[in-house]
Structures are given as structure tokens and as C-alpha cells.
Amino acid sequence: MNQTQLDDLLTQALPFWGTLPPEEQHLLRDTSVPSTIPKGTITHRADQDCRGIMLILTGQLRAYIVSEEGREVTLYRVRAGETCVMSSSCLMDAIVFDVLIESIEETQVLTLPATALSPLANRRPEIELFLYKTASERFSDIMWTVQQILFMGMDRRTAIFLWDEYTRGGEVISMTHEEVARYIGSAREVVTKVLKYFAQEGIVSLRRGKITILDKVKLRKLAG
Amino acid sequence: MNQTQLDDLLTQALPFWGTLPPEEQHLLRDTSVPSTIPKGTITHRADQDCRGIMLILTGQLRAYIVSEEGREVTLYRVRAGETCVMSSSCLMDAIVFDVLIESIEETQVLTLPATALSPLANRRPEIELFLYKTASERFSDIMWTVQQILFMGMDRRTAIFLWDEYTRGGEVISMTHEEVARYIGSAREVVTKVLKYFAQEGIVSLRRGKITILDKVKLRKLAG
Numbered sequence: 001m002n003q004t005q006l007d008d009l010l011t012q013a014l015p016f017w018g019t020l021p022p023e024e025q026h027l028l029r030d031t032s033v034p035s036t037i038p039k040g041t042i043t044h045r046a047d048q049d050c051r052g053i054m055l056i057l058t059g060q061l062r063a064y065i066v067s068e069e070g071r072e073v074t075l076y077r078v079r080a081g082e083t084c085v086m087s088s089s090c091l092m093d094a095i096v097f098d099v100l101i102e103s104i105e106e107t108q109v110l111t112l113p114a115t116a117l118s119p120l121a122n123r124r125p126e127i128e129l130f131l132y133k134t135a136s137e138r139f140s141d142i143m144w145t146v147q148q149i150l151f152m153g154m155d156r157r158t159a160i161f162l163w164d165e166y167t168r169g170g171e172v173i174s175m176t177h178e179e180v181a182r183y184i185g186s187a188r189e190v191v192t193k194v195l196k197y198f199a200q201e202g203i204v205s206l207r208r209g210k211i212t213i214l215d216k217v218k219l220r221k222l223a224g
Numbered sequence: 225m226n227q228t229q230l231d232d233l234l235t236q237a238l239p240f241w242g243t244l245p246p247e248e249q250h251l252l253r254d255t256s257v258p259s260t261i262p263k264g265t266i267t268h269r270a271d272q273d274c275r276g277i278m279l280i281l282t283g284q285l286r287a288y289i290v291s292e293e294g295r296e297v298t299l300y301r302v303r304a305g306e307t308c309v310m311s312s313s314c315l316m317d318a319i320v321f322d323v324l325i326e327s328i329e330e331t332q333v334l335t336l337p338a339t340a341l342s343p344l345a346n347r348r349p350e351i352e353l354f355l356y357k358t359a360s361e362r363f364s365d366i367m368w369t370v371q372q373i374l375f376m377g378m379d380r381r382t383a384i385f386l387w388d389e390y391t392r393g394g395e396v397i398s399m400t401h402e403e404v405a406r407y408i409g410s411a412r413e414v415v416t417k418v419l420k421y422f423a424q425e426g427i428v429s430l431r432r433g434k435i436t437i438l439d440k441v442k443l444r445k446l447a448g
Contacts, residue, residue, distance in 0.1 A: 065367075065371060065374075067371075067374070067375035071374075071375060073374055092357075092360065094357045094358070094360040094361045094364070095360050095361075095363070095364055096361075096364045097364045097367040097368065097371075125349040125350050125353050126349050128353055128357075129349050129352055129353045129356065132353065132356035132357050132359075132360050133316075133318045133352075133356050134318070135356075135360055135363075136316065136318040136319050136356050136359055136360065136363075137318045137319075137320075139319070139321075139359075139360075139363045139366075140318070140319055140320045140321045142363075142366075142367075142370075143289075143321040143366075144321065146366075146370050147289060147291075147321075149374065150289075150291070150295075150297055150373065150409065151291035151295060185374065
């Protein structure tokens with residue numbers, strides 16, 4: 001990435017960029033680190049580390065929580081063009097819980113390190129506002145997930161998930177039942193049962209590690 | 225409340241108060257409205273209204289969500305001395321979900337109306353920062369609730385709830401099983417089953433609309 005591309009990216013991703021004086025822009029630009037995260041890497045784990053803000057260039061991250069017994073629930077995903085601020089929770093003292101963040105696929109990110117951001121954020125409410133505002137957007141996603149988990153039947157949640165995946169990547173969804181279960185916060189056995197019922201109804205066909213959508217009209221109806 | 229008391233209250237409750245010029249302090253002070261909310265009143269409902277910031281003087285509010293079938297889950301409570309900002313969600317465009325807010329007991333509040341706050345918040349990032357930061361603190365409570373609901377056994381959740389109530393109000397908890405179920409996000413039948421088991425173990429005694437704690441050591445152990 002050349003200097004102009006980097007500037008364009010930062011201007012677009014960070015609403016406070018234009019309010020910073022040139023020397024602070026220089027500082028953030030010079031300390032920013034591009035990196036490629038291999039698929040399946042946990043990039044943020046509780047209080048262990050505080051990377052900073054991650055701008056996602058390609059690929060996808062997921063934020064999730066995990067129970068003592070190892071059960072996982074995916075809370076939201078961060079996609080290319082979006083910003084992950086939960087990896088800088090040490091800059092937000094009002095947030096006292098923590099999530100894990102994992103790369104779902106190979107993901108290229110530009111990281112603005114917390115060490116460089118921290119002294120600026122203390123001086124400029126605009127930066128802190130950006131962090132909390134972006135976090136609040138994610139909380140809206142989390143609330144949606146929570147409402148689905150608390151209130152919705154498993155067949156409908158599975159249908160909504162498959163429909164979302166279909167609209168993003170086409171008819172063939174390369175996922176195991178275990179993976180689907182993790183995304184919708186359920187158990188593998190339950191997802192298998194629902195998918196078998198869907199297959200019986202001619203909505204999907206199932207092969208090892210693959211779910212193919214056959215009847216979009218029925219699926220959409222189930223998703224509500 | 226006289227002028228000095230009002231000033232003290234606003235200085236203490238609002239971290240941005242000192243940064244406002246005198247004329248903006250006057251405006252907020254003059255438009256603030258004290259009121260008494262009777263027990264059981266729903267003071268905020270989805271997008272219906274946008275009151276503003278509520279400073280809780282006495283009493284207690286709860287924020288909750290409700291499913292299409294009418295099932296309720298309490299997300300958090302706001303107590304005397306705390307501030308409720310979710311009643312001003314129209315000032316926070318990054319928050320796209322909504323909660324209901326109900327007074328658990330007779331509650332005295334001082335409201336800073338959204339109509340007066342809105343033009344100031346547009347000019348001053350400190351005000352917006354206060355709103356999002358306070359909302360983020362509540363999200364931390366919500367995440368705690370969600371983790372309990374998703375990951376914890378019902379007996380432990382019930383025990384934690386009873387222990388919390390005990391430490392706040394003493395051995396006798398005046399609540400129906402239905403109400404307990406609402407607070408911990410479960411069904412009445414499940415709570416009744418758990419409470420009967422607790423009674424059998426000599427941890428509580430049950431009477432209509434009343435749960436009395438008999439064995440604090442055991443209860444605390446169950447709560448973990």
C-alpha cells in the first residue's frame with residue numbers, strides 16, 4: 001500500500017482523522033502495521049493483549065464468547081471494509097467484559113496500535129467517541145443475536161443463518177454442522193436434527209462439510 | 225430541590241457538566257423536569273418516545289426485552305444515584321435496538337429532556353461520549369446477563385439472583401415465581417421446580433408471593 005492509498009483508507013475508516021493535526025496523523029500513519037492473519041487464528045483473547053483498532057482489508061473476523069465447558073457463541077462478524085475496536089478494549093474502561101476474536105478466513109488487516117492511540121485518545125474526545133460509538137454498533141448486533149437465541153425457535157434461526165450465507169456466497173455453504181452450531185449458539189446435535197428435517201423437506205441437500213440450498217422460496221419463508 | 229442541590233446533583237452525575245459554558249448549563253438546568261413515576265409504569269417503549277437522560281433520585285428501574293409471545297428478560301437495573309441513558313436512544317444513532325424500561329418501585333427521577341440535549345450533543349463530543357460510554361457500561365451488564373442465560377445452569381442462576389436480593393434487602397424476598405423467572409430470563413415452571421428443590425434442601429421456605437432464605441451458607445455455595 002502506498003502513502004496515498006494509506007491516507008485514503010484512514011480518512012474513510014476513521015471519522016476523527018480529519019480533526020487530527022498533521023503531526024498526530026503522521027504518528028498514527030507511521031505506527032500502523034499491515035499484517036496477514038492465517039485462517040483460524042485467535043487474534044484477541046480476554047485481557048491478554050490489547051492490539052488496537054483493526055481495519056479489515058480482506059477476509060473476516062468473528063467475535064465470540066465461550067463458556068467454562070467450552071461452548072461457543074458467535075456474537076458478530078467483522079467484514080472487509082469494517083473496523084474492529086473490541087481488540088482495543090483496554091482503551092475503553094467502561095467496557096468490562098471481553099470477547100475472543102478469531103479469523104474465519106485468511107484476513108488482511110491494518111492495525112493502529114493501542115500504544116500509539118492511547119495518549120491521543122486521552123486528549124481527544126473524538127477518538128474515544130469513535131471507539132464507544134463503533135462498540136455500540138456491535139452491541140446492536142449482539143442484541144440481535146441474543147434476542148434470536150432467547151426467543152426464536154431453532155429451525156427459524158438455522159433458516160435465517162443459511163439464508164444470510166446464501167445471499168453472501170451462493171447456494172453451496174461449505175460448513176460442518178459443528179460450525180453452523182457455533183454461529184447460531186446451539187449444539188451440534190440440534191443443528192443436525194434441524195438440517196435433516198430441512199433435507200427431508202427438499203430445502204437443502206447435505207454432504208460432508210457442505211450444505212447446498214435447493215429450495216430458496218421455502219427457506220426464505222422459514223426464515224420469516 | 226433548591227438551586228444549589230440541583231447544581232450539585234448535575235455536577236456529580238454528568239462528567240461533562242463542568243465543560244459547558246454557563247448559558248448551556250442554565251438551559252439544561254431550566255429545562256430539567258423532576259417527576260415521580262408510580263411503581264409498574266413503563267417509562268420507555270421502543271421508538272415511541274425519547275425522554276432524555278434520567279437521573280434516578282430514589283427507587284429503581286429495570287430495562288428488559290420482550291419476545292413476540294410476551295416472554296420477558298430483564299437485562300439490567302438502574303438504581304438510585306445512577307443514570308439511565310437508554311431512555312434517550314434517539315440521541316445515539318449507533319444504537320439500533322431498543323429496550324423497554326419499567327419502574328420496579330415508585331421512582332423519583334430528574335429528566336434532562338432530549339429536545340434540550342440534542343442541539344448541544346451535536347456541538348459537543350463530550351456529551352455524546354458520555355451517552356455512549358454510559359450505554360457501554362450497561363452493555364457490560366447485559367453481557368453478564370447473557371452469559372448467565374446462555375451458559376449457566378438454572379439452579380445456579382436462581383441462587384445468584386436470590387443471593388443478590390438477600391444482600392440488598394434481607395432474608396424475605398417478596399416476589400412471585402413469575403417475577404423471579406422474568407428477572408433471570410426463564411419460565412415460571414422452571415423457577416418453581418428449582419425453588420421447590422431449594423425448599424426441600426432447607427435453603428429457602430416458600431409462601432405465596434414470598435421467598436424466605438433459611439440457609440445462607442448453602443445458598444452462597446450454590447451461587448458459586
